Amino acid sequence: MKRRNFIFLTSTAAAAIAIPVVCFKYYDIENKILLLFPQQLIHIWNFETVIATGLQYKKQYAKEINEEELVRLLLEDSPSKKELSQFIDKKIDEDYKTGAIVEVNGWLLSVTEARQCALFSLTQSK
Amino acid sequence: MHIDARNLNDNTLIEGDICIIGAGAAGISIALEWINTPYKVILLEGGGLKFDEKVQQLYNGSNTGRNFPPQTASRLHYFGGTTGHWAGMCSPLDEIDFKERDWVPNSGWPITRKDLDPFYERAHETLQLGPYNYDYEYWRNEVPNLNALPLDENIIWNKMWQFSQARYGNIYLETIEQAKNIYLYTYAKVTDIKANENISNIDSVTVKNYTGETHTVKAKHFIMACGAIQNARLLLVCNKQAKNGLGNDNDVVGRYFMEHVELVSAELHMFKPYPTDLYEWKYGVTKASGELAIKENVQVKERILNGTSSLRLMSEASADNPLERINSWQKYNVNDKLDSVSTEWIEAEKAAKLGKGKVYKGFELQVRIEQSPNPNSRVTLTSDIDELGMPQANMNWELTALDKSSIRKIHFLIGQQIAIHGIGRVKLMDYFRDENDASFPDHTHGGNHHMGTTRMSNDPKKGVVNENCQVHGLSNLYVAGSGCFPTAGAPNPTLTIVALSLRLSDYVKSKISI
Numbered sequence: 001m002k003r004r005n006f007i008f009l010t011s012t013a014a015a016a017i018a019i020p021v022v023c024f025k026y027y028d029i030e031n032k033i034l035l036l037f038p039q040q041l042i043h044i045w046n047f048e049t050v051i052a053t054g055l056q057y058k059k060q061y062a063k064e065i066n067e068e069e070l071v072r073l074l075l076e077d078s079p080s081k082k083e084l085s086q087f088i089d090k091k092i093d094e095d096y097k098t099g100a101i102v103e104v105n106g107w108l109l110s111v112t113e114a115r116q117c118a119l120f121s122l123t124q125s126k
Numbered sequence: 127m128h129i130d131a132r133n134l135n136d137n138t139l140i141e142g143d144i145c146i147i148g149a150g151a152a153g154i155s156i157a158l159e160w161i162n163t164p165y166k167v168i169l170l171e172g173g174g175l176k177f178d179e180k181v182q183q184l185y186n187g188s189n190t191g192r193n194f195p196p197q198t199a200s201r202l203h204y205f206g207g208t209t210g211h212w213a214g215m216c217s218p219l220d221e222i223d224f225k226e227r228d229w230v231p232n233s234g235w236p237i238t239r240k241d242l243d244p245f246y247e248r249a250h251e252t253l254q255l256g257p258y259n260y261d262y263e264y265w266r267n268e269v270p271n272l273n274a275l276p277l278d279e280n281i282i283w284n285k286m287w288q289f290s291q292a293r294y295g296n297i298y299l300e301t302i303e304q305a306k307n308i309y310l311y312t313y314a315k316v317t318d319i320k321a322n323e324n325i326s327n328i329d330s331v332t333v334k335n336y337t338g339e340t341h342t343v344k345a346k347h348f349i350m351a352c353g354a355i356q357n358a359r360l361l362l363v364c365n366k367q368a369k370n371g372l373g374n375d376n377d378v379v380g381r382y383f384m385e386h387v388e389l390v391s392a393e394l395h396m397f398k399p400y401p402t403d404l405y406e407w408k409y410g411v412t413k414a415s416g417e418l419a420i421k422e423n424v425q426v427k428e429r430i431l432n433g434t435s436s437l438r439l440m441s442e443a444s445a446d447n448p449l450e451r452i453n454s455w456q457k458y459n460v461n462d463k464l465d466s467v468s469t470e471w472i473e474a475e476k477a478a479k480l481g482k483g484k485v486y487k488g489f490e491l492q493v494r495i496e497q498s499p500n501p502n503s504r505v506t507l508t509s510d511i512d513e514l515g516m517p518q519a520n521m522n523w524e525l526t527a528l529d530k531s532s533i534r535k536i537h538f539l540i541g542q543q544i545a546i547h548g549i550g551r552v553k554l555m556d557y558f559r560d561e562n563d564a565s566f567p568d569h570t571h572g573g574n575h576h577m578g579t580t581r582m583s584n585d586p587k588k589g590v591v592n593e594n595c596q597v598h599g600l601s602n603l604y605v606a607g608s609g610c611f612p613t614a615g616a617p618n619p620t621l622t623i624v625a626l627s628l629r630l631s632d633y634v635k636s637k638i639s640i
Contacts, residue, residue, distance in 0.1 A: 043397040044550060096545040101538070106392075106554040108541035 054121025145345035150207020153351035172315030173204035191522035200574035206295025223615035354609035358579035385572025396550035405437035433495025527564035580609035
């Protein structure tokens with residue numbers, strides 16, 4: 001995904017976030033990537049840090065290198081009627097509580113967050 | 127009474143009931159306890175009343191282990207000792223520090239925290255501290271704005287500190303000089319200790335200074351209070367009667383040297399700025415502050431050492447610039463989030479103005495941790511001698527894999543809790559990222575806290591002194607100070623040094639009155 005395309009897509013983010021997952025399945029993968037963006041991290045990271053973290057995660061976990069696999073892992077067990085953003089937030093909380101934590105470039109991240117970064121970095125390499 | 131030993135005639139014989147070797151935190155604290163008793167106390171200080179570079183150089187030594195500061199750097203060799211430049215940070219050891227832990231080799235004290243509590247309380251008076259209370263809730267009510275990060279108290283607790291400004295050379299010189307039964311001899315450097323024929327009792331110590339004259343001190347009881355490196359050095363030097371040095375039949379003297387590893391270990395980046403004064407310290411101003419510590423049951427479960435993490439406002443160079451960061455995302459049009467970030471900052475600034483503490487956005491997490499007692503971390507003698515003819519000390523400071531993995535785990539636990547409670551994210555420093563790497567970076571340093579070289583154990587094969595700080599096999603020789611610590615805990619050692627010294631003082635009193 002080119003940056004200009006991403007700008008366009010993010011401008012529709014507020015509306016898209018509210019779409020139930022059952023509908024979401026019919027959206028294209030770029031929309032999924034947008035919705036799976038690591039929301040909390042913009043409080044502490046800039047754009048480049050998300051990309052660098054995503055690239056490093058892909059190096060560490062080569063099996064998850066493609067978009068489809070990352071999306072599948074991120075949406076695993078997603079309930080059909082929940083909002084996606086709430087589902088992801090809960091998943092991140094659970095990761096931390098259960099110790100599903102990975103260290104990427106020194107950052108102690110939930111595995112879900114790290115996968116979000118990896119997915120986001122893929123969009124920038126296209 | 128003060129006597130400058132440089133003015134004594136050669137071969138002067140000095141006699142008393144108690145001889146204290148060293149006038150630093152331990153030695154002076156003990157001497158104060160004997161004022162107005164019927165006993166004559168000889169307090170020997172190798173230096174003068176003020177700093178003297180020539181005397182300071184008597185501490186010179188070599189180094190064969192990890193990077194270690196010059197031995198002349200951290201200690202001070204004059205009346206008042208190292209209190210002449212200490213930071214004054216005080217906190218007691220935790221209960222777990224005294225326990226034997228099966229995952230920490232050579233751990234366990236022969237006394238408990240409960241045994242030491244009454245002496246901690248008394249040490250607070252000597253060190254001119256506040257009440258003997260280190261409960262966070264107590265201090266939160268005493269001092270405004272001590273807002274703790276909202277973490278799970280079953281995992282992380284707030285270990286509190288108090289701060290002393292007691293520079294013994296300034297505050298206790300007049301008291302010592304005016305005490306009728308305390309005889310302070312300056313420029314009286316002990317270079318040898320002589321035992322009786324059976325090496326079961328000490329008869330006298332030899333005192334020298336730069337005048338070239340030699341004097342003898344005889345007493346009923348001798349207390350070594352020269353610091354952990356110098357006490358070990360002195361015992362090892364005394365090898366004319368005992369081949370391996372006094373108190374060293376089992377080759378323990380000088381071994382198990384410990385420092386507190388103090389190293390920036392991670393960074394805490396916060397989602398929201400947080401107003402608090404809890405983690406701040408300013409010399410002479412701060413009454414109490416806190417550090418993040420790991421609960422005892424978690425240490426047991428994770429099989430880690432005891433350590434704390436102090437929060438230091440991140441330096442400008444490494445701190446995130448919020449405006450730049452927000453601008454970096456602005457072009458990607460995630461305005462709803464960015465607006466909330468800005469709002470949170472404004473709210474935090476308002477809170478700060480209302481006196482809810484300074485606004486912090488990011489901290490460096492600096493570990494302060496005990497090291498696993500290690501017999502190869504040790505003080506030995508070299509073939510070089512100082513100007514008074516004493517062999518110099520060699521330092522071989524060594525760390526272990528458990529030290530490294532414990533620091534990593536502590537910050538992993540902190541990072542986990544920080545994330546669970548929505549505070550932010552933690553980033554490990556590069557040298558703590560590889561869990562299989564047991565090495566420490568070259569810039570690893572200690573807190574200039576020298577401990578363990580005359581460790582306490584009731585088994586002579588495992589310790590130099592017994593639970594009363596008496597040297598095994600020598601009925602009237604004692605060691606005061608952090609050399610007696612079998613393990614180091616997390617806090618700076620001075621409060622425990624003073625508490626242990628007061629306990630030793632009581633013990634010697636009980637013996638001398640029999």
